[in-house]
Amino acid sequence: MLLTISTTTQPATDLGFLLHKNPARVHRFEQSFGRATVFYPEATAERCTVCLLVDVDPVGLVRRRSGPAGEDGQLAQYVNDRPYVASSFLSVALSDVFGTAMAGRSKDRPELAATAIPLEVSIPVLPSRGGEMLIRELFEPLGYAVRAERLPLDEAFPGWGESRYFSVTLSGTLRLQQLLNHLYVLIPVLDDEKHYWVGDDEVEKLLRRGADWLPTHPAKEQIARRYLKHRKSLARAALERLTPSEAEADDARVAGKPAAREDALEAPLRLNEQRIAKVVEVVLEVGAQSVLDLGCGEGKLLRELLRQRQLERIVGVDVSLRALEIAEERLELDRLAPAIRNKLTLLHGSLMYRDRRLQGFDAATLIEVVEHLDAPRLRAFERVVFENARPATVILTTPNAEYNAKFSSLPAGQFRHPDHRFEWTRAEFERWAGDVATRFGYEVRFTPVGEVDAVLGPPTQMAIFRVR
Ligand code: SAH
Numbered sequence: 292m293l294l295t296i297s298t299t300t301q302p303a304t305d306l307g308f309l310l311h312k313n314p315a316r317v318h319r320f321e322q323s324f325g326r327a328t329v330f331y332p333e334a335t336a337e338r339c340t341v342c343l344l345v346d347v348d349p350v351g352l353v354r355r356r357s358g359p360a361g362e363d364g365q366l367a368q369y370v371n372d373r374p375y376v377a378s379s380f381l382s383v384a385l386s387d388v389f390g391t392a393m394a395g396r397s398k399d400r401p402e403l404a405a406t407a408i409p410l411e412v413s414i415p416v417l418p419s420r421g422g423e424m425l426i427r428e429l430f431e432p433l434g435y436a437v438r439a440e441r442l443p444l445d446e447a448f449p450g451w452g453e454s455r456y457f458s459v460t461l462s463g464t465l466r467l468q469q470l471l472n473h474l475y476v477l478i479p480v481l482d483d484e485k486h487y488w489v490g491d492d493e494v495e496k497l498l499r500r501g502a503d504w505l506p507t508h509p510a511k512e513q514i515a516r517r518y519l520k521h522r523k524s525l526a527r528a529a530l531e532r533l534t535p536s537e538a539e540a541d542d543a544r545v546a547g548k549p550a551a552r553e554d555a556l557e558a559p560l561r562l563n564e565q566r567i568a569k570v571v572e573v574v575l576e577v578g579a580q581s582v583l584d585l586g587c588g589e590g591k592l593l594r595e596l597l598r599q600r601q602l603e604r605i606v607g608v609d610v611s612l613r614a615l616e617i618a619e620e621r622l623e624l625d626r627l628a629p630a631i632r633n634k635l636t637l638l639h640g641s642l643m644y645r646d647r648r649l650q651g652f653d654a655a656t657l658i659e660v661v662e663h664l665d666a667p668r669l670r671a672f673e674r675v676v677f678e679n680a681r682p683a684t685v686i687l688t689t690p691n692a693e694y695n696a697k698f699s700s701l702p703a704g705q706f707r708h709p710d711h712r713f714e715w716t717r718a719e720f721e722r723w724a725g726d727v728a729t730r731f732g733y734e735v736r737f738t739p740v741g742e743v744d745a746v747l748g749p750p751t752q753m754a755i756f757r758v759r
Pocket of ligand 1: 507585586587588589590591592608609610611614640641642643657658659660663664
Protein backbone atom coordinates (compact mmCIF):
# COMPACT_ATOMS: atom_id res chain seq x y z
CA MET A 292 0.00 0.00 0.00
CA LEU A 293 1.26 3.44 -0.62
CA LEU A 294 0.57 7.10 -0.14
CA THR A 295 2.25 10.15 -1.60
CA ILE A 296 2.29 13.73 -0.33
CA SER A 297 3.32 16.56 -2.66
CA THR A 298 3.86 20.25 -2.12
CA THR A 299 4.61 23.24 -4.32
CA THR A 300 5.65 25.51 -1.49
CA GLN A 301 8.93 27.20 -2.40
CA PRO A 302 11.46 25.68 -2.15
CA ALA A 303 9.45 22.48 -2.27
CA THR A 304 12.35 20.40 -1.00
CA ASP A 305 11.71 21.93 2.44
CA LEU A 306 9.22 19.06 2.72
CA GLY A 307 12.28 17.01 3.68
CA PHE A 308 12.92 19.31 6.65
CA LEU A 309 9.27 19.15 7.69
CA LEU A 310 9.30 15.35 7.64
CA HIS A 311 12.84 15.02 9.01
CA LYS A 312 13.66 12.79 6.06
CA ASN A 313 16.35 13.75 3.60
CA PRO A 314 14.95 13.68 0.04
CA ALA A 315 18.22 12.31 -1.30
CA ARG A 316 17.97 9.06 0.61
CA VAL A 317 15.72 6.04 0.94
CA HIS A 318 14.61 5.42 4.52
CA ARG A 319 13.52 2.02 5.82
CA PHE A 320 11.66 1.23 9.02
CA GLU A 321 10.83 -2.17 10.38
CA GLN A 322 7.27 -2.45 11.64
CA SER A 323 5.67 -5.20 13.68
CA PHE A 324 3.53 -6.07 10.66
CA GLY A 325 6.07 -5.59 7.89
CA ARG A 326 8.18 -2.75 6.62
CA ALA A 327 7.75 0.94 5.80
CA THR A 328 9.87 2.70 3.19
CA VAL A 329 10.07 6.45 2.60
CA PHE A 330 11.49 7.90 -0.58
CA TYR A 331 11.03 10.92 -2.84
CA PRO A 332 10.06 10.20 -6.46
CA GLU A 333 10.51 13.92 -7.20
CA ALA A 334 12.41 16.60 -5.34
CA THR A 335 12.86 19.90 -7.13
CA ALA A 336 12.55 23.46 -5.85
CA GLU A 337 9.15 23.71 -7.62
CA ARG A 338 7.58 20.46 -6.52
CA CYS A 339 8.50 17.76 -4.09
CA THR A 340 6.76 14.44 -3.48
CA VAL A 341 7.35 11.98 -0.70
CA CYS A 342 6.14 8.41 -0.92
CA LEU A 343 5.38 6.18 2.05
CA LEU A 344 5.30 2.57 1.01
CA VAL A 345 4.11 0.01 3.54
CA ASP A 346 4.66 -3.69 2.97
CA VAL A 347 2.39 -5.80 5.10
CA ASP A 348 3.52 -9.35 5.54
CA PRO A 349 0.27 -11.35 5.76
CA VAL A 350 1.98 -14.58 6.65
CA GLY A 351 4.01 -12.94 9.37
CA LEU A 352 0.84 -11.31 10.64
CA VAL A 353 -0.89 -14.63 11.12
CA ARG A 354 2.14 -16.24 12.69
CA ARG A 355 2.57 -13.41 15.16
CA ARG A 356 -1.05 -13.37 16.09
CA SER A 357 -1.65 -14.96 19.43
CA GLY A 358 -4.96 -16.47 20.41
CA PRO A 359 -7.48 -18.17 18.20
CA ALA A 360 -7.53 -17.71 14.45
CA GLY A 361 -9.87 -15.09 13.07
CA GLU A 362 -13.50 -15.72 12.28
CA ASP A 363 -12.76 -15.23 8.62
CA GLY A 364 -11.59 -18.80 8.13
CA GLN A 365 -8.14 -20.08 7.34
CA LEU A 366 -7.75 -18.82 3.82
CA ALA A 367 -8.83 -15.29 4.58
CA GLN A 368 -6.01 -15.04 7.07
CA TYR A 369 -3.54 -15.32 4.26
CA VAL A 370 -5.45 -14.03 1.28
CA ASN A 371 -6.91 -10.64 2.09
CA ASP A 372 -6.70 -7.06 0.96
CA ARG A 373 -4.56 -5.86 3.84
CA PRO A 374 -1.22 -5.79 2.02
CA TYR A 375 -2.61 -3.65 -0.76
CA VAL A 376 -4.97 -1.06 0.68
CA ALA A 377 -4.66 1.97 2.91
CA SER A 378 -5.78 0.92 6.38
CA SER A 379 -4.92 1.23 10.03
CA PHE A 380 -1.51 -0.23 9.19
CA LEU A 381 -0.84 2.91 7.23
CA SER A 382 -1.84 5.04 10.22
CA VAL A 383 0.52 3.17 12.48
CA ALA A 384 3.32 3.58 9.94
CA LEU A 385 2.52 7.30 9.54
CA SER A 386 2.85 7.98 13.24
CA ASP A 387 5.94 5.86 13.52
CA VAL A 388 7.75 7.32 10.55
CA PHE A 389 6.49 10.93 10.65
CA GLY A 390 5.82 11.24 14.39
CA THR A 391 7.72 14.50 14.83
CA ALA A 392 5.94 16.17 11.91
CA MET A 393 2.63 14.92 13.27
CA ALA A 394 3.39 16.66 16.53
CA GLY A 395 3.95 19.87 14.54
CA ARG A 396 7.68 20.06 15.25
CA SER A 397 10.46 20.78 12.79
CA LYS A 398 14.03 21.30 13.93
CA ASP A 399 15.14 23.25 10.89
CA ARG A 400 11.92 24.85 9.61
CA PRO A 401 9.73 25.60 12.65
CA GLU A 402 8.01 28.54 10.93
CA LEU A 403 7.15 26.41 7.93
CA ALA A 404 5.71 23.71 10.19
CA ALA A 405 3.37 26.37 11.57
CA THR A 406 2.36 27.63 8.12
CA ALA A 407 -0.44 26.47 5.84
CA ILE A 408 1.16 25.31 2.57
CA PRO A 409 -0.28 23.76 -0.59
CA LEU A 410 -0.42 20.00 -0.11
CA GLU A 411 -1.71 17.15 -2.20
CA VAL A 412 -2.14 13.56 -1.07
CA SER A 413 -2.67 10.62 -3.38
CA ILE A 414 -3.82 7.25 -2.15
CA PRO A 415 -4.12 4.82 -5.05
CA VAL A 416 -6.18 2.23 -3.16
CA LEU A 417 -8.35 3.54 -0.36
CA PRO A 418 -11.16 1.29 0.82
CA SER A 419 -14.34 3.13 1.73
CA ARG A 420 -17.30 1.45 3.35
CA GLY A 421 -19.61 4.33 2.59
CA GLY A 422 -18.56 5.07 -0.95
CA GLU A 423 -17.42 8.32 -2.48
CA MET A 424 -20.00 10.17 -0.43
CA LEU A 425 -18.30 9.24 2.82
CA ILE A 426 -14.88 10.24 1.48
CA ARG A 427 -16.33 13.65 0.68
CA GLU A 428 -18.20 13.95 3.98
CA LEU A 429 -15.02 13.30 5.88
CA PHE A 430 -12.54 15.43 3.96
CA GLU A 431 -14.49 18.31 2.42
CA PRO A 432 -15.47 19.91 5.74
CA LEU A 433 -11.75 20.06 6.50
CA GLY A 434 -11.20 22.20 3.42
CA TYR A 435 -9.89 19.62 0.96
CA ALA A 436 -10.79 19.44 -2.70
CA VAL A 437 -11.52 15.74 -3.20
CA ARG A 438 -11.10 13.66 -6.33
CA ALA A 439 -12.21 10.06 -5.97
CA GLU A 440 -12.43 7.40 -8.61
CA ARG A 441 -13.99 4.04 -7.86
CA LEU A 442 -11.88 1.09 -8.91
CA PRO A 443 -13.46 -1.87 -10.70
CA LEU A 444 -13.39 -5.18 -8.87
CA ASP A 445 -11.28 -6.64 -11.63
CA GLU A 446 -9.96 -4.74 -14.64
CA ALA A 447 -10.16 -7.88 -16.75
CA PHE A 448 -13.76 -8.64 -15.82
CA PRO A 449 -15.80 -5.44 -15.94
CA GLY A 450 -18.92 -7.53 -15.47
CA TRP A 451 -17.90 -8.18 -11.88
CA GLY A 452 -18.82 -4.60 -11.11
CA GLU A 453 -17.29 -2.08 -8.82
CA SER A 454 -15.23 -2.54 -5.73
CA ARG A 455 -15.24 -0.58 -2.49
CA TYR A 456 -11.80 0.74 -3.35
CA PHE A 457 -11.09 4.24 -4.57
CA SER A 458 -8.17 6.06 -6.03
CA VAL A 459 -8.25 9.34 -4.12
CA THR A 460 -6.49 12.68 -4.38
CA LEU A 461 -6.97 15.32 -1.70
CA SER A 462 -5.65 18.83 -2.08
CA GLY A 463 -5.74 21.79 0.22
CA THR A 464 -3.73 24.52 1.87
CA LEU A 465 -2.98 23.58 5.43
CA ARG A 466 -0.22 22.72 7.85
CA LEU A 467 1.51 19.40 7.22
CA GLN A 468 0.77 18.45 10.82
CA GLN A 469 -2.96 18.88 10.23
CA LEU A 470 -2.86 16.79 7.09
CA LEU A 471 -1.02 13.92 8.78
CA ASN A 472 -3.43 13.91 11.69
CA HIS A 473 -6.44 13.94 9.38
CA LEU A 474 -5.08 10.93 7.49
CA TYR A 475 -4.16 9.10 10.68
CA VAL A 476 -7.73 9.21 11.93
CA LEU A 477 -9.76 9.15 8.74
CA ILE A 478 -8.10 6.33 6.78
CA PRO A 479 -9.16 3.66 9.32
CA VAL A 480 -12.55 5.38 9.61
CA LEU A 481 -13.13 4.89 5.87
CA ASP A 482 -11.85 1.34 5.96
CA ASP A 483 -13.97 0.67 9.06
CA GLU A 484 -11.69 -2.11 10.17
CA LYS A 485 -8.70 -2.20 12.47
CA HIS A 486 -5.91 -4.67 12.70
CA TYR A 487 -5.46 -4.29 16.42
CA TRP A 488 -7.52 -4.40 19.56
CA VAL A 489 -9.25 -1.15 20.34
CA GLY A 490 -9.04 -0.19 24.00
CA ASP A 491 -9.21 2.90 26.16
CA ASP A 492 -5.93 4.26 24.89
CA GLU A 493 -7.50 4.54 21.44
CA VAL A 494 -9.82 7.17 22.86
CA GLU A 495 -6.75 9.13 23.95
CA LYS A 496 -5.20 8.76 20.50
CA LEU A 497 -8.36 9.92 18.81
CA LEU A 498 -8.63 12.96 21.07
CA ARG A 499 -4.97 13.83 20.61
CA ARG A 500 -4.96 13.41 16.83
CA GLY A 501 -8.31 15.12 16.47
CA ALA A 502 -7.78 17.87 19.03
CA ASP A 503 -7.94 20.85 16.72
CA TRP A 504 -10.46 19.67 14.13
CA LEU A 505 -12.64 16.85 15.35
CA PRO A 506 -14.75 18.76 17.91
CA THR A 507 -16.35 20.81 15.18
CA HIS A 508 -16.37 18.24 12.39
CA PRO A 509 -19.97 17.68 11.24
CA ALA A 510 -19.37 13.91 11.05
CA LYS A 511 -17.66 13.61 14.42
CA GLU A 512 -20.14 11.03 15.78
CA GLN A 513 -19.56 8.74 12.86
CA ILE A 514 -15.81 9.29 12.99
CA ALA A 515 -15.64 8.42 16.68
CA ARG A 516 -17.85 5.37 16.28
CA ARG A 517 -15.91 3.92 13.40
CA TYR A 518 -12.50 4.88 14.70
CA LEU A 519 -13.30 3.10 17.95
CA LYS A 520 -14.54 0.09 16.05
CA HIS A 521 -18.15 0.57 17.04
CA ARG A 522 -17.44 0.11 20.71
CA LYS A 523 -20.29 2.24 21.89
CA SER A 524 -19.08 3.00 25.39
CA LEU A 525 -15.72 4.20 24.09
CA ALA A 526 -17.33 6.29 21.38
CA ARG A 527 -19.59 7.91 23.92
CA ALA A 528 -16.66 8.66 26.22
CA ALA A 529 -14.77 10.19 23.31
CA LEU A 530 -17.69 12.30 22.15
CA GLU A 531 -18.28 13.63 25.61
CA ARG A 532 -14.70 14.75 25.85
CA LEU A 533 -14.48 16.00 22.30
CA THR A 534 -16.68 18.96 22.83
CA PRO A 535 -16.29 19.96 26.42
CA SER A 536 -17.49 23.48 25.99
CA GLU A 537 -20.36 22.67 23.71
CA ALA A 538 -21.26 19.53 25.59
CA GLU A 539 -21.12 21.32 28.90
CA ALA A 540 -23.22 24.13 27.61
CA ASP A 541 -25.54 21.54 26.26
CA ASP A 542 -25.90 19.53 29.43
CA ALA A 543 -26.23 22.68 31.42
CA ARG A 544 -28.88 23.87 29.06
CA VAL A 545 -30.77 20.63 29.41
CA ALA A 546 -30.37 20.61 33.17
CA GLY A 547 -31.51 24.19 33.08
CA LYS A 548 -28.57 25.41 35.14
CA PRO A 549 -26.37 28.08 33.59
CA ALA A 550 -29.01 28.82 31.00
CA ALA A 551 -31.11 29.52 34.03
CA ARG A 552 -28.82 32.40 34.89
CA GLU A 553 -29.32 34.01 31.51
CA ASP A 554 -33.02 33.28 31.63
CA ALA A 555 -33.37 34.60 35.17
CA LEU A 556 -31.63 37.80 34.18
CA GLU A 557 -33.57 38.29 31.00
CA ALA A 558 -36.97 36.84 31.86
CA PRO A 559 -38.35 39.91 33.62
CA LEU A 560 -37.61 41.85 30.45
CA ARG A 561 -39.43 39.24 28.36
CA LEU A 562 -36.35 39.59 26.26
CA ASN A 563 -36.56 36.21 24.60
CA GLU A 564 -40.07 36.83 23.28
CA GLN A 565 -39.15 40.33 22.17
CA ARG A 566 -36.10 39.02 20.35
CA ILE A 567 -38.06 36.32 18.54
CA ALA A 568 -40.86 38.70 17.62
CA LYS A 569 -38.37 41.19 16.21
CA VAL A 570 -36.53 38.51 14.21
CA VAL A 571 -39.75 37.17 12.71
CA GLU A 572 -40.77 40.70 11.82
CA VAL A 573 -37.53 41.32 9.93
CA VAL A 574 -37.68 37.93 8.18
CA LEU A 575 -41.14 38.75 6.84
CA GLU A 576 -40.24 42.33 6.04
CA VAL A 577 -37.36 41.33 3.74
CA GLY A 578 -39.75 38.99 1.94
CA ALA A 579 -37.88 35.78 2.73
CA GLN A 580 -39.45 32.49 1.75
CA SER A 581 -36.60 30.28 2.90
CA VAL A 582 -34.85 30.69 6.24
CA LEU A 583 -31.86 29.11 7.86
CA ASP A 584 -31.78 29.27 11.65
CA LEU A 585 -28.10 28.79 12.46
CA GLY A 586 -27.42 27.63 16.01
CA CYS A 587 -31.14 26.96 16.38
CA GLY A 588 -30.72 25.35 19.80
CA GLU A 589 -33.95 23.92 21.10
CA GLY A 590 -35.97 25.56 18.38
CA LYS A 591 -37.72 28.48 20.04
CA LEU A 592 -37.45 30.60 16.92
CA LEU A 593 -38.25 27.65 14.64
CA ARG A 594 -41.58 27.28 16.37
CA GLU A 595 -42.54 30.86 15.46
CA LEU A 596 -41.15 30.59 11.96
CA LEU A 597 -43.30 27.51 11.35
CA ARG A 598 -46.39 29.62 12.00
CA GLN A 599 -45.57 32.03 9.17
CA ARG A 600 -47.40 31.20 5.98
CA GLN A 601 -45.01 33.25 3.88
CA LEU A 602 -42.21 30.77 4.67
CA GLU A 603 -41.83 27.70 2.51
CA ARG A 604 -38.56 26.23 3.70
CA ILE A 605 -37.13 26.40 7.19
CA VAL A 606 -33.90 24.74 8.20
CA GLY A 607 -32.52 24.63 11.74
CA VAL A 608 -28.83 23.87 12.19
CA ASP A 609 -26.97 23.14 15.38
CA VAL A 610 -23.73 21.52 16.41
CA SER A 611 -25.36 19.95 19.44
CA LEU A 612 -27.27 16.74 18.77
CA ARG A 613 -28.90 17.00 22.17
CA ALA A 614 -30.30 20.42 21.32
CA LEU A 615 -31.66 19.09 18.02
CA GLU A 616 -33.31 16.15 19.74
CA ILE A 617 -34.97 18.49 22.18
CA ALA A 618 -36.06 20.77 19.34
CA GLU A 619 -37.62 17.84 17.56
CA GLU A 620 -39.49 16.82 20.69
CA ARG A 621 -40.65 20.29 21.66
CA LEU A 622 -41.87 21.15 18.19
CA GLU A 623 -44.06 18.04 18.29
CA LEU A 624 -43.56 17.65 14.60
CA ASP A 625 -45.60 14.48 14.42
CA ARG A 626 -48.63 16.42 15.56
CA LEU A 627 -48.35 19.03 12.81
CA ALA A 628 -50.09 18.81 9.47
CA PRO A 629 -47.71 17.24 6.93
CA ALA A 630 -47.78 20.39 4.78
CA ILE A 631 -46.32 22.37 7.67
CA ARG A 632 -44.07 19.66 9.04
CA ASN A 633 -42.49 19.18 5.63
CA LYS A 634 -41.31 22.77 5.53
CA LEU A 635 -38.85 22.06 8.32
CA THR A 636 -35.53 20.26 8.31
CA LEU A 637 -33.16 19.94 11.25
CA LEU A 638 -29.53 19.57 10.34
CA HIS A 639 -26.58 18.62 12.44
CA GLY A 640 -23.64 20.75 11.43
CA SER A 641 -21.02 23.21 12.53
CA LEU A 642 -20.76 26.85 11.58
CA MET A 643 -17.00 26.43 11.44
CA TYR A 644 -17.07 24.44 8.22
CA ARG A 645 -18.33 25.19 4.77
CA ASP A 646 -21.45 23.22 4.10
CA ARG A 647 -23.29 23.10 0.80
CA ARG A 648 -26.54 22.35 2.55
CA LEU A 649 -26.54 25.94 3.81
CA GLN A 650 -26.51 27.55 0.38
CA GLY A 651 -29.40 29.12 -1.48
CA PHE A 652 -31.47 30.65 1.34
CA ASP A 653 -33.18 34.03 1.39
CA ALA A 654 -32.37 34.69 5.02
CA ALA A 655 -30.29 33.30 7.86
CA THR A 656 -30.81 34.00 11.54
CA LEU A 657 -28.09 33.78 14.20
CA ILE A 658 -29.85 34.39 17.47
CA GLU A 659 -27.52 34.61 20.47
CA VAL A 660 -24.98 32.34 18.80
CA VAL A 661 -21.92 34.38 17.89
CA GLU A 662 -20.92 34.95 21.53
CA HIS A 663 -20.69 31.16 21.96
CA LEU A 664 -17.95 30.88 19.33
CA ASP A 665 -14.27 31.10 20.20
CA ALA A 666 -13.01 34.53 19.16
CA PRO A 667 -10.03 33.14 17.17
CA ARG A 668 -12.45 31.08 15.11
CA LEU A 669 -14.76 33.92 14.17
CA ARG A 670 -12.91 34.31 10.89
CA ALA A 671 -13.83 30.79 9.83
CA PHE A 672 -17.43 31.34 10.91
CA GLU A 673 -17.66 34.61 8.93
CA ARG A 674 -16.55 32.88 5.75
CA VAL A 675 -18.94 29.99 6.24
CA VAL A 676 -21.92 32.30 6.66
CA PHE A 677 -21.18 35.34 4.52
CA GLU A 678 -19.04 33.83 1.78
CA ASN A 679 -20.11 30.24 1.41
CA ALA A 680 -23.74 30.03 2.56
CA ARG A 681 -24.27 33.65 1.48
CA PRO A 682 -27.97 34.24 2.19
CA ALA A 683 -29.43 37.51 0.90
CA THR A 684 -30.19 38.62 4.47
CA VAL A 685 -28.44 37.76 7.73
CA ILE A 686 -30.11 38.65 11.02
CA LEU A 687 -27.79 38.39 14.00
CA THR A 688 -28.38 39.15 17.66
CA THR A 689 -25.99 39.23 20.60
CA PRO A 690 -26.03 40.67 24.13
CA ASN A 691 -25.03 44.29 24.65
CA ALA A 692 -22.32 44.05 27.33
CA GLU A 693 -22.92 47.63 28.49
CA TYR A 694 -26.40 46.72 29.62
CA ASN A 695 -25.05 44.10 32.08
CA ALA A 696 -24.52 46.90 34.60
CA LYS A 697 -28.30 46.94 35.00
CA PHE A 698 -28.42 43.32 36.17
CA SER A 699 -27.76 43.83 39.85
CA SER A 700 -27.35 40.10 40.46
CA LEU A 701 -24.62 39.76 37.81
CA PRO A 702 -21.16 40.47 39.26
CA ALA A 703 -19.28 43.14 37.29
CA GLY A 704 -17.22 41.76 34.43
CA GLN A 705 -19.13 38.47 34.26
CA PHE A 706 -21.03 37.26 31.23
CA ARG A 707 -24.71 36.45 31.20
CA HIS A 708 -24.00 32.82 30.39
CA PRO A 709 -20.93 30.79 31.39
CA ASP A 710 -20.54 29.45 27.85
CA HIS A 711 -20.26 32.94 26.36
CA ARG A 712 -16.75 33.51 25.06
CA PHE A 713 -17.22 37.27 24.93
CA GLU A 714 -19.92 39.90 25.10
CA TRP A 715 -19.61 42.99 22.98
CA THR A 716 -20.34 46.63 23.70
CA ARG A 717 -22.34 48.44 21.04
CA ALA A 718 -19.17 49.96 19.60
CA GLU A 719 -17.42 46.58 19.44
CA PHE A 720 -20.38 44.90 17.79
CA GLU A 721 -20.81 47.67 15.25
CA ARG A 722 -17.12 47.59 14.40
CA TRP A 723 -17.16 43.82 13.91
CA ALA A 724 -20.36 43.80 11.87
CA GLY A 725 -19.27 46.79 9.78
CA ASP A 726 -16.01 45.08 8.96
CA VAL A 727 -17.75 41.82 8.00
CA ALA A 728 -20.20 43.72 5.79
CA THR A 729 -17.40 45.51 3.97
CA ARG A 730 -15.32 42.40 3.45
CA PHE A 731 -18.16 40.25 2.12
CA GLY A 732 -20.16 42.80 0.15
CA TYR A 733 -23.12 43.31 2.48
CA GLU A 734 -24.64 46.44 3.91
CA VAL A 735 -25.56 46.44 7.56
CA ARG A 736 -27.93 48.32 9.84
CA PHE A 737 -28.42 48.03 13.58
CA THR A 738 -31.53 47.94 15.64
CA PRO A 739 -32.11 47.62 19.39
CA VAL A 740 -34.09 44.80 20.97
CA GLY A 741 -35.74 45.36 24.35
CA GLU A 742 -36.18 48.52 26.31
CA VAL A 743 -33.41 51.00 25.56
CA ASP A 744 -31.56 52.56 28.47
CA ALA A 745 -30.61 56.15 27.68
CA VAL A 746 -26.99 55.60 28.65
CA LEU A 747 -26.37 51.87 28.35
CA GLY A 748 -28.47 51.11 25.29
CA PRO A 749 -30.70 48.03 24.76
CA PRO A 750 -30.20 44.64 26.43
CA THR A 751 -29.87 42.90 23.05
CA GLN A 752 -28.37 44.28 19.88
CA MET A 753 -29.33 43.22 16.39
CA ALA A 754 -27.53 43.61 13.07
CA ILE A 755 -29.33 43.13 9.77
CA PHE A 756 -27.06 42.44 6.81
CA ARG A 757 -28.35 42.68 3.24
CA VAL A 758 -26.28 41.51 0.33
CA ARG A 759 -25.30 44.44 -1.92
N1 SAH B 1 -30.60 30.41 18.74
C1 SAH B 1 -31.04 29.71 19.93
C2 SAH B 1 -29.90 29.10 20.74
C3 SAH B 1 -28.83 30.04 21.21
S1 SAH B 1 -27.61 29.24 22.23
C4 SAH B 1 -31.89 30.61 20.81
O1 SAH B 1 -31.90 31.80 20.59
O2 SAH B 1 -32.52 30.08 21.70
C5 SAH B 1 -26.29 28.98 21.07
C6 SAH B 1 -26.47 27.77 20.20
O3 SAH B 1 -25.42 27.76 19.26
C7 SAH B 1 -26.41 26.45 20.96
O4 SAH B 1 -27.54 25.68 20.64
C8 SAH B 1 -25.13 25.83 20.46
O5 SAH B 1 -25.19 24.42 20.41
C9 SAH B 1 -24.99 26.43 19.09
N2 SAH B 1 -23.61 26.43 18.60
C10 SAH B 1 -22.47 26.72 19.28
N3 SAH B 1 -21.39 26.59 18.50
C11 SAH B 1 -21.85 26.20 17.28
C12 SAH B 1 -21.23 25.86 16.03
N4 SAH B 1 -19.91 25.92 15.89
N5 SAH B 1 -22.00 25.48 15.00
C13 SAH B 1 -23.36 25.41 15.15
N6 SAH B 1 -23.99 25.71 16.28
C14 SAH B 1 -23.26 26.09 17.35
